[in-house]
Structure formats: structure tokens, C-alpha cells
Amino acid sequence: MAGSKADSLFSLIPSVDKILSQPRIQDFLVVYSLPFVKSAVKGVLNELRDRIKKGSVEPNEIALDGVVDQIGIRIQLNLVPKLCRLVNATGVVVHTNLGRSPLSTRVAQRIVDIATSYSNLEYDLEQGKRGKRNAHLKSLMKELTGAESVLAVNNNAAAVLLALGTLAKGREVIVSRGELIEIGGSFRIPEVMTQSGAILKEVGATNRTHPRDYEQAINDNTALILKVHTSNYRIVGFTREVSVEELVQIGKQHDLPTMMDLGSGCLVDLSAFGLSEEVTVQEVIAKGIDVVSFSGDKLLGGPQAGVLAGKKELIDKMAVNPLARALRMDKLTLAGLEATLQEYARQTNPAMSIPALAMIARGMEELLDEARQISSSLESELQDRAQVVIEQGAGRVGGGALPTSDLIGPRVCIRPRDFSASRLEKALRLGSPPVITIVKEDYVMIDPRTLLDNQAQMIPQLIAKAFEQIQGQLGIKYQRD
Numbered sequence: 207m208a209g210s211k212a213d214s215l216f217s218l219i220p221s222v223d224k225i226l227s228q229p230r231i232q233d234f235l236v237v238y239s240l241p242f243v244k245s246a247v248k249g250v251l252n253e254l255r256d257r258i259k260k261g262s263v264e265p266n267e268i269a270l271d272g273v274v275d276q277i278g279i280r281i282q283l284n285l286v287p288k289l290c291r292l293v294n295a296t297g298v299v300v301h302t303n304l305g306r307s308p309l310s311t312r313v314a315q316r317i318v319d320i321a322t323s324y325s326n327l328e329y330d331l332e333q334g335k336r337g338k339r340n341a342h343l344k345s346l347m348k349e350l351t352g353a354e355s356v357l358a359v360n361n362n363a364a365a366v367l368l369a370l371g372t373l374a375k376g377r378e379v380i381v382s383r384g385e386l387i388e389i390g391g392s393f394r395i396p397e398v399m400t401q402s403g404a405i406l407k408e409v410g411a412t413n414r415t416h417p418r419d420y421e422q423a424i425n426d427n428t429a430l431i432l433k434v435h436t437s438n439y440r441i442v443g444f445t446r447e448v449s450v451e452e453l454v455q456i457g458k459q460h461d462l463p464t465m466m467d468l469g470s471g472c473l474v475d476l477s478a479f480g481l482s483e484e485v486t487v488q489e490v491i492a493k494g495i496d497v498v499s500f501s502g503d504k505l506l507g508g509p510q511a512g513v514l515a516g517k518k519e520l521i522d523k524m525a526v527n528p529l530a531r532a533l534r535m536d537k538l539t540l541a542g543l544e545a546t547l548q549e550y551a552r553q554t555n556p557a558m559s560i561p562a563l564a565m566i567a568r569g570m571e572e573l574l575d576e577a578r579q580i581s582s583s584l585e586s587e588l589q590d591r592a593q594v595v596i597e598q599g600a601g602r603v604g605g606g607a608l609p610t611s612d613l614i615g616p617r618v619c620i621r622p623r624d625f626s627a628s629r630l631e632k633a634l635r636l637g638s639p640p641v642i643t644i645v646k647e648d649y650v651m652i653d654p655r656t657l658l659d660n661q662a663q664m665i666p667q668l669i670a671k672a673f674e675q676i677q678g679q680l681g682i683k684y685q686r687d
């Protein structure tokens with residue numbers, strides 16, 4: 207743009223003081239702080255100056271009213287929480303991208319209670335002096351898993367890092383080549399090993415590892431034998447895996463500690479829900495493994511955390527590693543984790559009170575009922591604008607657990623008449639609240655398994671709203687009968 211024209215536009219931009227004195231901005235200042243509002247004003251003015259330089263500004267945009275409009279929009283956008291609740295209609299229960307395990311209100315309430323008050327987080331009430339934050343978990347964890355001691359950190363990746371860094375820094379850790387896992391979000395055993403300062407000693411082959419492979423790898427510099435649960439994949443066919451019992455035996459013979467990275471941290475037998483592959487924490491501890499590590503927010507169904515449970519002597523060493531301070535869990539997590547463990551102690555069937563387990567346990571009839579309700583309200587909402595059918599589908603446990611187990615259940619499948627399924631998926635995803643669905647061929651699919659509270663009642667309206675929005679965009683008029 208010619209210099210002179212830009213100059214004249216620059217001179218038309220209203221001053222900050224002038225803008226701040228406008229009634230609409232004054233209204234914002236009743237609720238929001240001056241620095242916050244001022245920063246929005248300056249942000250909008252800077253954008254306008256940049257756009258004048260580029261020659262892409264209309265004069266009405268720099269008029270006082272137009273500028274105030276833009277500031278209002280900017281303030282509103284800044285105030286919308288970016289982290290939001292959403293509806294998980296994917297049927298993947300422990301969905302890592304969608305926040306893994308939701309907590310029950312009882313557990314969440316404990317977090318609120320602790321968060322809004324002082325607490326004995328690191329205070330020993332008996333002794334009247336400084337205490338340890340992990341002490342609160344010890345007795346409960348011992349009752350539930352049989353472990354002598356426990357140390358909880360920020361997540362399981364941190365737990366593995368801390369264990370390796372404490373027990374094997376500068377020394378060798380033996381791991382089977384069949385267990386060199388990668389978990390989503392770039393957690394890889396070889397790389398965690400390097401980070402911890404331990405030296406990875408791979409043994410065996412991808413599909414077959416024998417006890418003698420471990421035994422032959424042991425030397426003076428061996429510090430630990432590590433078993434890693436192949437949470438998110440299975441090796442099938444011509445295979446040989448060294449069992450926990452065999453590893454414990456080898457560890458004892460050679461006076462070496464053994465550890466298992468369990469991943470999920472399941473405390474209940476899932477075979478009651480038709481799932482059987484997942485080993486429990488207490489089983490592994492009972493078999494004599496010295497240390498196990500697992501996540502708080504996978505099958506345990508609690509907040510994000512990493513738990514190290516096992517022999518006191520080893521756990522104590524980890525607790526005094528300076529890394530433990532850097533990786534420690536916060537009081538809100540501790541409150542949520544303790545409350546989650548209490549649910550296991552309280553109920554005969556934790557599947558009743560731990561939302562993630564409850565969703566896994568949901569029965570076919572209940573799910574079908576819900577699917578039918580959704581589908582019949584959809585039919586009356588959408589009429590001939592979409593084809594709605596119920597199909598059998600398969601959800602997943604998720605969170606990198608039980609990769610070969612399907613959670614069989616019904617899905618409500620919606621095929622819009624006038625636009626594509628992916629257009630509907632996007633409108634639902636961008637809606638308020640967002641609804642995350644699955645698209646398969648021409649259908650958008652809703653798996654009722656992972657719907658919480660009253661979401662099954664909400665969904666038909668949210669879908670109808672998305673239809674109206676898309677029809678509006680496409681200029682399709684629809685006459686309701």
C-alpha cells in the first residue's frame with residue numbers, strides 16, 4: 207500500500223485511552239482487571255497496525271465501534287477455558303487423548319476437599335513434625351497389593367525412570383528383545399534406559415526369549431532384571447516368554463533384584479467381564495517380583511500418577527534419589543489416588559464405583575437399551591435427513607491395555623442424507639460440548655459404552671444441532687412435518 211494512505215489509516219486508529227473510556231469497555235472493567243483488558247486493547251491495535259502495513263484493512267475496522275467489537279471478541283475468546291469437558295462416544299474407555307480415566311464424584315470431591323484447605327501433606331500429626339507425602343498411601347497399598355512399601359510419582363514413565371536411575375545407574379539392566387516397548391507419546395524402553403543412565407542389555411529374540419538368555423547375560427555389572435508388560439501389543443505364534451516366576455528364580459539365584467513395568471496397574475480380575483489377559487499387581491507381587499511400576503490413570507481408574515510398589519529396601523533407595531523430588535506427585539493427585547484406592551477397599555465390586563471399570567463392565571442389555579433410546583430420539587429429531595441404524599461394534603479398553611480384547615457392544619450409526627459423515631463428525635467435534643465420534647464408511651458412529659451421566663440423553667440434541675448448523679452452511683432448507 208502507498209505510504210501516504212497507510213499513514214492516514216494509522217492516524218485514524220483510536221487511542222488506548224479513548225478506547226478504555228468507551229462504555230462497552232468500561233463494562234468489561236467492572237469484572238476484569240485493567241491490565242487484562244488493556245492487553246486485549248493493545249493486542250487488537252497491534253494486529254490492526256500489522257494489517258495496515260499489509261494493506262488488508264477496511265476503514266470501518268479502525269473506526270472506534272469496529273475496534274471495540276474486536277476487543278470484545280478477543281476478551282471473550284481469551285476467557286473461554288481451553289481445556290474443556292467433552293463427550294467420548296468412541297467406546298475407547300481409557301482414551302489417552304481424551305484424558306484417560308474419568309474420576310467418580312466421590313474421588314473428585316476428595317481432591318476438592320484437600321485442594322481448598324491446608325492438609326497434612328508432609329506433616330506427621332503423631333510426632334508433630336515433618337512427615338512424608340508418600341506415607342499416606344503405604345498401609346492401603348500394602349493391604350491391596352501385598353507390597354511392603356510404595357512410592358508414587360507423576361506418572362508411570364517417571365516411575366520407570368526413577369527406578370532405573372536408582373537401581374541401575376551406570377550398570378546393566380537385562381530386558382527381553384520381545385519387551386522393548388514403545389507407548390504412545392514417545393515412551394520407549396531403550397530411550398528411558400539411556401535417560402536414566404542405565405545400560406540396556408537386550409537378550410533373546412523378538413518372538414522367543416529363554417531363561418538361559420537372561421542367565422548368560424548376567425555379569426559383574428548387572429544391576430537389575432526388568433520385565434516389561436507388552437501392554438499394547440501381543441506376540442503370537444512361535445513364541446517363548448520367560449515367566450515372572452522364572453525371572454524371580456533367576457534373580458534369587460544370582461542375588462539380583464527384579465522389576466516389572468506393568469503399565470496398567472490392574473487390581474481386579476477382569477475375567478469377570480470376559481477379559482482375561484491382564485495380570486494384576488497383587489499377582490505379580492505375590493510371585494516375588496521386587497518392584498512393580500504402574501499408572502494411576504489406566505485400569506486403576508484414578509488420577510495420572512506412577513506407582514512404584516515393592517520391597518521396602520529398594521523403594522527407600524528410590525525415595526531418597528534427588529530425581530524423586532523432581533518427579534514427585536502433587537497433593538491433588540495424592541488425594542485422588544488415595545480416594546481411588548479406598549474404592550477398592552470399600553466395595554466388593556470396584557466395577558460399581560470406578561468409572562473406567564464400570565464402563566468396561568457394562569452389560570450388553572444395558573448398552574442396547576441406551577443405543578435404542580439414542581436411535582429412537584434421533585429418528586424423531588432427524589426424520590428423513592439421516593439413516594439411523596444400530597450395529598454391533600467393538601470398543602476397546604484403551605490406554606495401551608488389552609490390545610487384542612474387544613469390548614463388544616452396540617453402536618448407533620448415522621448416515622446423513624445431504625452431506626458426508628466426516629462433515630457431521632467435524633461439526634460434532636467442534637460443538638459445545640464437543641462430541642468425539644468414530645467415522646466408518648458413510649456413517650458417524652456413537653458407542654454408548656463411554657457415555658457418562660446424562661450424555662446419552664444429550665446426544666440426540668447435540669446431533670440435531672450439528673445438522674442444523676451444517677444445513678445452514680449449505681443453505682439447505684428443511685421442512686419438519
Ligand SMILES: *Cc1c(COP(=O)(O)O)cnc(C)c1O
Pocket residue numbers: 361362363364366387389393434435436437438467468469470500501502511512605606
Ligand atoms: C502406559 C505405560 C507406560 C507409561 O505410563 P504413563 O503413566 O503413561 O507414563 C509405561 N510402561 C508401560 C508398560 C505402559 O503400558
